[in-house]
Amino acid sequence: MDRVSLLRRQPARGQAAADGAPLTVVPPLPEAAPATAAWAAARRILAIRLDNLGDVLMTTPALRALRDAAPDRHITLLASGAGAALAPHLPEVDAVITASGPWMPGGDITPAALQATLERLRAGAFDAAVIFTVYSQNPLPAAMLCWQAGIPLRLAHCRENPYHLLSDWLPDPEPHALLRHEVRRQLDLVGHVGAHTADTRMSFRVLAADRERALRELAAAGIDPGRPYMVVHPGASAPSRRYPPERFAAALRRLAALSGAAMPQVVLTGDASEAALVDSVRASAPAATLAGQLSLGELAAVLEGAALLLANNTGPVHLAAALGRPVVDLYALTNPQHAPWKTPSRVLYEDVPCRYCYRSVCPQGHHACLHLLDPERVATAARELLDLGAETAAPRPLISPAGG
Template sequence: MKPDPLQCWQQAHRILCVRLDALGDVLMCTPAMRALRDAAPGRSLTLLTSPSGAAALPFIPEVDEAIVHAAPWMQSELPAGPAGLTALASELAARRFDAAVVFTTYTQSALPAAMLCWLAGIPLRLAHCRENPYHLLSDWVEDPEPRRMVRHEVQRQLELVVRAGVPRQAAAPPLSFALRAADLAAVRVRLLRLGIDADRPWLLLHPGASAASRRYPAGHWARALGLLVRRTGLPVVLTGGALDAALVEDIRAGCGVPTHSLAGQLSLGELGAALSLAAVALTNNSGPAHVAAAVGTPVVALYALTNPQHTPWKVRSRVLFQDVPCRFCFRSTCPAGHHACLAGVEPERVVEAALELLAPRRPAPVMQAAEVRLDSG
């Protein structure tokens, strides 16, 4: 007599969660990981993730530890070679996990990670998959996307863990990003040095994005900031990594109004703290948009039509784009070369969106993935 699969999952205490993507992708898995952890007493989660995804670990209380690996089947500048993959399989085997859950977006295959977990001898292996995985997955959830639907990434992962015995959520849970007192204090000091009272309204602009196709043009940001500061009189702080410094300075030079830069100066924890203190965050479709959503800050998201399922989750937001025939290309660089889905968004629309979120009125409806597919913006 075969054992009951749900009972097997209920008895699984050491679970490997696989999400080999970037920061925002890991954050969008946190509701599912939280539900997975809470479904059985004494359960611990280990996250197998990319170097950029691992940066989120200190801020995700659902996860106990991380294993970092640059997988060759994922987008990575320096993927690990065959020896690194063999060593990883050995490490996973030595840790004797009871189960593994492979989280993917619908454009990715779970099979390489499933093979890795099979080689490591992990008895329970769960993932979405379009192809028949045969023995690579003990729990196969046939992938309905994109043929029958496209769900928000958070909804996709919550539905996956239902197969592991996790109850369906009555209300959609928020993302996780645990703020730290030291980061909040440090950001308050930085803002004070810029002449900004953190307890009064101010705006944060994070203009960078890892993919070129997701970056709103610098000239558009500059015009939007100039109009917004003249309309509101609010202070504006621009953030970004060290590689964004030139972009930030181009925007500041072109906007014609006083602004401040903390580009290259904030740790991830401090960026989360800054986002939590801002009245409104303005971003591209990037990791900081999901950090802002996790800490509850309203977001104006300049949303390149590369992926329909990554809109800000459970937070007041305005998702701005220009509909184009080539929408949902899933490309890191614009294949047509015109960037029309972002370049076609007039800066005045950005200003109006920010003003709506600043206004003390009824919360705006949050645009979900299905709405992004249908609306022209």
């Protein structure tokens, strides 16, 4: 692949919308790749995505493309525990195998566990494997696993020459020659073997049982789902992507001043480990909390009914985007590829010389790309999106009057 995208940097006080990013990426036009006879005939596909929840969500359009190319295909997702939790909610996935590899972060992995994964892959009798990675991940360990499992077709982006480990190799142009959204990266990958889709939105299927439980959780927290509410998610797995809790609180106070009687109810979310963080926001800004109380499906149901999500750039942003909900994304400039995709959004940050460090901990120690972001700008962006939603369409109800 020798196509190079054109980049236009936005002003320092940047905002992006819909499928934008902290910089405007003019994506390369997909090359119309016809499927080879072998890929066209492949019916049992292994899709490998071993990182986080948001990464799997951003891969769902590519999974749909694989399905659209042959509707009778059976697609198995090989994923980490976090990614595997999505499987019941992904219409493109027929089965899931939970695994981890020593070449990926998180989790203890032993040779015996890796051998057990290999045996499961052999038993799966897969015709083909697609290895989905971000640019900084090496696909070759997963490719070796697939080669050992006897999977004849193996597709991935790769910076090194994979020789026989990949049957279909896309030399990786990122980030030195090309910057593109993560969704586009994976669509380009499967497009190389003739898999395309007209629907490039992300997928997430909310289950009725999760809606019912979420309704009860909201009511118990004092939130009336019949009235507008917004979700605030102040946590993030990487310290470099966390806006300070006192600034979240300041933004909420300013939003209340801008909104008056139109201020939506506020509910804070996070996992159990983020309860103290959520409490520090609540200490100076009125809000209900569901921190540590929601399953993944219940969180999605809460987001589905929300007028807005205000969050750091983390998994719930991609979940809200998959559900088509408006997002104010406080976007640390660690990388430009993971902005909200195809949903109304405001992507807020302060431009810094050290942008795109691709680090989980700020290497400069100042976190300026987020810590210099004025809460006034956050509140104004939230009010703009709330007004836009009121003008276009009301948030979808969490539960229909019939309870369905």
